[in-house]
Amino acid sequence: MAVKKGLVGVMTTRRPGTRPFSESRFLRELSQAARLVGVQLVVFSPLDISWGHGTVLGFTHKKGVGWQARQYPVPRVVYDRLFPSRGRWQLYFSQVARMRRTFRVTMMGRGLHGKWQMYRIIRRYEDLRPYLPETRLGSVQSLASLLSKYETVFVKPVFGSGGKGIACVRRWRGGYVVKRVGRPRLRATSLAGVVPALGGVSRRQLVQQGLKLNHLQGSTFDIRSIVQKNGDGQWQISGKAVRVGRRGKITSKLHTGGRAYSVPSVLQRCFSERAEAIEAELESLAIRVAEVMDKHAGPLCDLGLDMGVDVEGKVWLIEVNSKPGRKVFLQIGDREARQRAVRTLMEYAK
Template sequence: MPVICPASKPLVVPVVTASGTKLIRRATESPVLGIVVCERSGSPPFAEASFIRRLIRDGAKLGLDVFAFSPSTWDEAQDSVLAWTWRGGWIREARPAPSLAYDRAWPRDGAAYERHRTSMNRMRASGRLRLLNSKLPGKAAVLRALLRAPELRRWLPPTALYRGEASLTAWLDRCGGAAFLKPSSGSQGRRVIVLSRDSGMSGIVTVRGRTSSNRSYRLIGQPESEAIARIHRWIGNRTYLMQPALELQGLDGEPFDLRILMQRDGEGRWARTGLAARRGRSGAVTTNLHGGGEARNAQQYLTDLFGEREADSLLAELQDAADAVLIRIEESFGPFAELGLDFGIDRTGQCWFLEANSKPGRASMACAGEAAAAEAAERPLAYARHILLRSPWEGIS
């Protein structure tokens, strides 16, 4: 990609912290984009290190000064952060706090998430930091917003809030004896549950799912009342959604879904970056790559399942659905730079919208082609440059 604007020579300024440690604070005339991360011990010092290295490298080609930082390192008095940059290895140094940031933080557990959320809120409350991408609320709120759009309802599976053991029993009755439960605030397939009645034995069920650490489990021959009571204790006070256990399975009985990555380009316009099929392990309940799934070429995967003509029709419908969902999400929750939209297709060819992700991963885009994989990294940078170099009199895209 050609250089659009030249990188300026950095100005090096010494900074002495309260402890007397001398750090280097760099300021440049180039527009600056911070990448929000959660620091951790060891090497690399945060998740997605190779992706962030690519953002730093590709950002320089666009004339962007890109570095990673944790909001917990923000020094309000100096308005600086401890930044990570790559110069043959990861280097940590003090830098002026960025005004625009791309959130790629992945807290390891609940405690890390709370620390990150507190420090991020403190920094944003100062009015100093704007995020490149808006944040989605829980799945329940997103679904309520989508249900208000009549044109979307044909793609939305029947859904109800879990409201206790009786609600799950009634849902099993309504859905033919099989239910899928997922946390409203969950991600990467963690803590999902599939409960199904045994057709050969009255009052007996099978429970499958994934733990909070994303490990699969399967409990067979369980008395229904005991299983539902156990699920109720496990859910606790979390908000859960109940849906039918849709038959989203491939030729070998493996679960599959489709991820469409939608991103804004360097002029602020939405475009589809790539589409990939995600195939879970046989017997699994999710397709997430973090849970052992793998990505496949969507065109070929759907052709193998439905034939070439039907596959082409389904791909066109998926794009129509993605465009419609995107419009409604932005109307409801503000502007976004990118969204990962997940869809399922059942054995009858019915398309179902499953969920939206405002912090989509990049692993599946490799199966969408080299161009898609490259654009998945480059488009957020180009859009960030569009924002940073835009006249203050121009409106928000």
């Protein structure tokens, strides 16, 4: 990418405080990586653009000094780390659209339009279809149909991240058990009792086949892979790690108490002589999915893929995230992977 005036922008959501953005550590690391490749990183909110002057209130980081604020020209290359609340999403969207039109901004990536879009795109490809759990738009009929086929079914919001709003419905002793993130477990004797226990089922949700994923220390695990475009615009895997959920939790998210481990060690423990072949399949799947999503929903530069391996050793694609976190690499002590994931972004931006 051609960076004008040596500036790369990172677009964030405004919040109260003297440093009005989150992800401070990640952004500080991005700033350091930017200097190494010869550009300057400016953190800003699209709500702070001065349209008449073509400037924006931006924050830059200086070692030993910290974050400093002043007016900068609106960067022409921008990396999107916006996470607005539902009530302010439209406001941010309109400002970003205006910014792109007015200043001809090149976006390094973009947010995906929900889990249903991801599923429909990937399902078009015959070679990728076997990796997808059966998934339908939410309705009582979809829920009933999948529960007649599978012992466990997940209900997920079409839009959302961090495991929020996910529920698990499991057939149990002639009835059902419903578990929702952050809620007590409920039991229902019939499907009519399941729906209110879920808080309703609508087309804003997905109903998805539950997978019999492999276990580590009594808890299911998945694999998070960070896939990025490098300085040549080619997709590469910058790092990967296993996330193990807390016992009894329905997700493996780290902020709900999950733990992280290195991929080779866990696969070797669970699958012994098949471990290398499974890891190779996970890597090839990650690159293939990134290429497909970039073609149909791009331009993209940075994806987090959540994949699972079931008790039979079959690989599954669970989710694709266009604004992935990198905390998992800190938990396994893989500083090299975290630094590579940060540096690769700036090499691509340049």
